[in-house]
Amino acid sequence: MKKILNDPFAYVDEMLEGLCLAHRQYFKRTGSEGRVIVRADGLIKGKVGIVSGGGSGHLPVFTGYVGKGLLDACAIGDVFSSPAVNQVADAIRAAHSGVGVLCLYGNYSGDKMNFDMAGEIVEMEGIQTTTVRVADDVASAPLGERSKRRGVAGLVYAYKLAGAKADQFATIEQVTAIAQKAVDACRSVGVALTPCTVPAVGRPTFEIGETEIEIGMGIHGEPGVSRGSLKPADAIVEEMLGYLLADMPLQSGDRVSVLVNSLGATPLEELYIVYRYVARRLAGLGVEVVMPLVGRYATSMEMAGMSVTFCRLDRELEGLLKAPCDSPFLRV
Amino acid sequence: MKKILNDPFAYVDEMLEGLCLAHRQYFKRTGSEGRVIVRADGLIKGKVGIVSGGGSGHLPVFTGYVGKGLLDACAIGDVFSSPAVNQVADAIRAAHSGVGVLCLYGNYSGDKMNFDMAGEIVEMEGIQTTTVRVADDVASAPLGERSKRRGVAGLVYAYKLAGAKADQFATIEQVTAIAQKAVDACRSVGVALTPCTVPAVGRPTFEIGETEIEIGMGIHGEPGVSRGSLKPADAIVEEMLGYLLADMPLQSGDRVSVLVNSLGATPLEELYIVYRYVARRLAGLGVEVVMPLVGRYATSMEMAGMSVTFCRLDRELEGLLKAPCDSPFLRV
Amino acid sequence: MSAALTTTVLSGALRRIIEKLEACADELNSLDAQLGDGDLGVTLVRGGRALAAELPNLPEDLALALQSCAQALTKLSGSTYGTLLATGLMGAAKATKGHTEVPWTEVSVLLGTALQAMARRSGAQLGDKTILDALESARAATLGLEDPAALVTAADRAVAESIERFRKRPSRQGRARIFGEMTIGRDDPGMVGFKRIIEAIKQNPGP
Amino acid sequence: MSAALTTTVLSGALRRIIEKLEACADELNSLDAQLGDGDLGVTLVRGGRALAAELPNLPEDLALALQSCAQALTKLSGSTYGTLLATGLMGAAKATKGHTEVPWTEVSVLLGTALQAMARRSGAQLGDKTILDALESARAATLGLEDPAALVTAADRAVAESIERFRKRPSRQGRARIFGEMTIGRDDPGMVGFKRIIEAIKQNPGP
Numbered sequence A, B: 001m002k003k004i005l006n007d008p009f010a011y012v013d014e015m016l017e018g019l020c021l022a023h024r025q026y027f028k029r030t031g032s033e034g035r036v037i038v039r040a041d042g043l044i045k046g047k048v049g050i051v052s053g054g055g056s057g058h059l060p061v062f063t064g065y066v067g068k069g070l071l072d073a074c075a076i077g078d079v080f081s082s083p084a085v086n087q088v089a090d091a092i093r094a095a096h097s098g099v100g101v102l103c104l105y106g107n108y109s110g111d112k113m114n115f116d117m118a119g120e121i122v123e124m125e126g127i128q129t130t131t132v133r134v135a136d137d138v139a140s141a142p143l144g145e146r147s148k149r150r151g152v153a154g155l156v157y158a159y160k161l162a163g164a165k166a167d168q169f170a171t172i173e174q175v176t177a178i179a180q181k182a183v184d185a186c187r188s189v190g191v192a193l194t195p196c197t198v199p200a201v202g203r204p205t206f207e208i209g210e211t212e213i214e215i216g217m218g219i220h221g222e223p224g225v226s227r228g229s230l231k232p233a234d235a236i237v238e239e240m241l242g243y244l245l246a247d248m249p250l251q252s253g254d255r256v257s258v259l260v261n262s263l264g265a266t267p268l269e270e271l272y273i274v275y276r277y278v279a280r281r282l283a284g285l286g287v288e289v290v291m292p293l294v295g296r297y298a299t300s301m302e303m304a305g306m307s308v309t310f311c312r313l314d315r316e317l318e319g320l321l322k323a324p325c326d327s328p329f330l331r332v
Numbered sequence C, D: 001m002s003a004a005l006t007t008t009v010l011s012g013a014l015r016r017i018i019e020k021l022e023a024c025a026d027e028l029n030s031l032d033a034q035l036g037d038g039d040l041g042v043t044l045v046r047g048g049r050a051l052a053a054e055l056p057n058l059p060e061d062l063a064l065a066l067q068s069c070a071q072a073l074t075k076l077s078g079s080t081y082g083t084l085l086a087t088g089l090m091g092a093a094k095a096t097k098g099h100t101e102v103p104w105t106e107v108s109v110l111l112g113t114a115l116q117a118m119a120r121r122s123g124a125q126l127g128d129k130t131i132l133d134a135l136e137s138a139r140a141a142t143l144g145l146e147d148p149a150a151l152v153t154a155a156d157r158a159v160a161e162s163i164e165r166f167r168k169r170p171s172r173q174g175r176a177r178i179f180g181e182m183t184i185g186r187d188d189p190g191m192v193g194f195k196r197i198i199e200a201i202k203q204n205p206g207p
Ligand SMILES: Nc1ncnc2c1ncn2[C@@H]1O[C@H](COP(=O)(O)OP(=O)(O)O)[C@@H](O)[C@H]1O
Pocket: A081, A109, A110, C032, C036, C037, C038, C039, C040, C043, C078, C079, C080, C081, C082, C084, C122, C123, C124, C129, C130, C131, C132, C173, C174, C175, C188, C189, C190, C191
């Protein structure tokens, strides 16, 4: 395990300490165990709060998107492990300015249980919550069972769009509806080249041959849809686009935002080679790309690989996508 | 070589195609071989042009910093290899609005030769150029031979500070002086954990044991100052700070900007663990940190490792550091 | 032995469970390492310690005592098992509201109540090879039993059989699910963890 | 053979050099792979092709012809060797300004001029184990020679000796420098490349 760290069990807390020191103007640490990050600029009276949370090891997801026009608070778990119920409840409390809180997180059973339980706890305190789970990974379940799909990089669009709606002082019903609409508009698929190592575990999350890749592998190493040998970038991306377009066909005139995301180790150079192919293919279909994102937006520490996300936009979503937001990792 | 690419010899051009497609509002491709990137928003009459350039494989360095308040143009070489003389000349021409061009690049002999030769060519066309070479890597030569040092992440500060000065419509002499002042104020040191692979070569740039690290290794795998076994993050950083502080002692009341930079694969989580220690140590010395940067600012593709850069600020440099700038990878 | 389940009995049992869990941590970690992320032992030790801190102050009202235990577990970093146990305890707390004791004959019903809450929370079904299946076998085996010692023995035997039975089947929930057919032949760590909890009560009875 | 170095002679020599470089590409790549980035062969093949495109249009004025060749090389992606050769050609071009030919006896001086420009550009010194050392040995060996065949033979022998001599010494410039003492016992790829260029002229004389 070649990592720059101290005690593996202090990994998350030391990381959060550094994160908040480096971004004082954005983040403040709170919660009974210091595992909640809230906006440093404080609550906005009358704005619906948006809370997320999940395991560590996916920066900038989840915490990195706390900021204006995005999340209000985030609960942080150990690496690849849900935040504790108490921490989720603390995050909800911290985000509540009086008009309710949307819990917007990835569709993993541990997170679901803990958010549900936290929601029941804060309900007793009079805080209204709603829930939208991001489920964009087309490789994790067939279209007919979309609600079983995992949440991956589509989280970024869900945060952005719901966050922009909340910034308009919309009601909790409206913000929740937009979040769900964003989730419905997103499709992602990833490809993994190498595993990563959870510090407290010390061995790689999965094994994969020297020249093997796995399309559709999850961000914690969950099995994908096809394991094969490494092939040229364009062929890999073509296969990935096949899954995306089969799931959500795009037509001439459609407008989408595209996120080409590194899982960690895969460098920007390769992402741009990938984006080049995606942009050409979409241009060929007559699809207009709006505000493409290329970089590291949802990672698995040092895993090599990347994902492609489409977010299909109607006029409402496009307006929200282009609305201002400000966090260290996403600024519009 | 587990990389997402097509023809290794098309790596750079495909990357540039994707880069410009993804950031249309920032970058335009030009030059006789398409190896020059200029600002999409055009030349500013009366502003000194700033040009950089160097090998590919270091994104966001060099090209990523073309933008308002930063670089005006950049010449791009093959992976880890200088841009051609012609391309440098094209970049200088593209950045020239009539009041001269500063060539601001890393101190590598190939780059120096090609920039010098390009400078002679454009001089015959009546373009005045000046040169500042960034030489911030303390591990690459002793203090007494500072001009032999390599340029690494300190490039980012040199671009930022000189770019801000040029934006004030300063003369070429003034912009050049600030660039040199920025270089003089910067010190960096890196640590490498794993090598990376140049696509056209296909094998790793160097070998290093499963539990070995090398402090001071260069971004192309040049030997460092000490190879040892992996130790806790705080101990690694303490050793690195030792080199930095011996070279440029800091005192209570000093103000510095700090850049904790991943060489590529090392994830943000680890960078924040590192930053946490740096921030504590500087606080202990009574040194004030201004605008810390934590992330991937100067990389070697998928190399694991990181670097720490100090940029000591006086009032003039601090003002320039905080001046607005806008590129996809640095925005103030 | 007490004539019914009271806070005192609960305290005594918890004390023994906490001790036992420290001893089984490595075993449960390695079981979980094969089909999950290897933290089940750590989770249960941490959970035990959180409960131990509550023990001195457990209210006599059994419902409130169960709720205190549930709340202690919600402070743990988010392990599935911790949340499930907390959910079960919370369900049991609700069902015993206002009671200072539960007759032994009702323990099986209480297990059923906990099971239902846990199933609702997790979305898992019986047959998925999780702690729920162990709990269900304990519930069925203890139905109507009056003697606490017989009750624990029956539960222990039933859970052992259940582990045996599910060994041949694949995991359908949690991290283990991703290993698919590879999980056949292996024991679910959560079921084994539940067995160890019952053993702690059985091996060393009394309050 | 011509009585002096003219554009015609230059063209003929270049044609043979270009051909030879294609044949030596693999050898030079692997030499450079041991002490550098393994691109010297590719660099020289690309350089050769860039020059080949210029050959049909080389001006009769030798200085202008040399300058055209230099400029063709500046289009190459930035290899050190390409820039050094371009610099040397540019230096030679400046020195022959206005001349359509250079007497054979002056070729050695022209090599010295090129060498000086290359040293100034690169900052390298004689003894650093680079192409400069090969060039210097050729310059010294050809001083005052009148016969073009003798000139090439002398240069070839001198460069061979120089490669031999420097084999025992460490590289002090370029990428090879970072390998330090490991470079002892190995030939500098740039010196070998220069030897192949001379061999191309020698093995197949004429225009
Ligand atoms: N979705 C689920 N529903 C019911 N039980 C589950 C579920 N997921 C896991 N379990 C149980 O929890 C055990 C693992 O607990 P734990 O190690 O805390 O999980 P994790 O580390 O994945 O959060 C499993 O062996 C199983 O018995």
